[in-house]
Amino acid sequence: MDFLTSTTHMHITTWVIALILFFIAALSGKKMKAVHMILRVMYILVIVTGLSLFLEWRDKISESGMNYDMKVLFGILVIGFMEMVLVRKNKGKSVNMFWVLFGIVLLITLYLGLSMGIGVNF
């Protein structure tokens, strides 16, 4: 499926929308159930578009094999910590630790994505 793998646009679109929905839900004073539900659909699209890029490009980009695997791992961790922040916030539990972990894995994920093979490459 060329539209998923010929550029990184689909992947970028899905995770940008996911981040926006996450910040709306996380920073609002209310529970934002509908936003959280749409965000969970976006998680699936982020994973589908990311895995498509991974399967297409991993073996074609020789210098970044291990980094490619790490990108997938950290991408999934970002999603995991977004979910932890929202679920704990809705239960009234403390979320500070998970905000910090979310921030760290997000920065690592952005660095790995932007420093590798295809798409934008610094």
Ligand code: HEM
């Ligand atoms: C919210 C989570 C995520 C963020 C913020 C994110 C961010 C990024 C960024 C910034 C890029 C570089 C795009 C470009 O260079 O044009 C990228 C590429 C990529 N992402 Fe993600 N991603 C996330 C989740 C995932 C997941 C879950 C997977 C796999 C299941 C994944 C797999 C990939 C792959 C394989 C690439 C291509 C790397 C390359 O050669 O440039 N990402 N992502």
